[in-house]
Amino acid sequence: MSLVLFVAPTVEIMETAEKVIKEKRYDIPIVRAYDRRAVKDISAYKDALVLISRGGIAEELKRIPEKTVVEVNASVNDILISVEKLIHKGCRNIGIIMRENILHNLMHDFQLGDIRIYVRPCNSYEQIETITSMLLKTI
DSSP states (O other), X not given: OOSEEEEESSHHHHHHHHHXXXXXXXXXXXXXXXXXXXXXXXXXXXXXXXXXXXXXHHHHHTTSTTOEEEEOOOOHHHHHHHHHHHHHTTOOEEEEEEEHHHHTTOOEEEEETTEEEEEEEESSHHHHHHHHHHHHHHO
């Protein structure tokens, strides 16, 4: 069994990782995990000593003793592509609510023409839910 495990927070990241791992001919399994149950989602991979992930899942995985977590950062490109898709769908008020380890404590409201973008870093699932509710009332 591999000593490295890629833990994907989204289907898109999982598919990208699969493509890269296949092209490079690496022997790294990939598992799709969900924030609050990430530790449970990887429980079948007990031999993995290095876990690769990002965001809330990386934060959860850091709680596992004797495991090394390699954290992949989201790029500005990742975020802007998602914002662009929302704008093309007609959204004019957009909230970017992500873990602090992705947004690096950037909290700001941007006004770009008739588009308003609210950026909110969070450090817990509860905070994400609270801020999401608050922004939904504001918008």
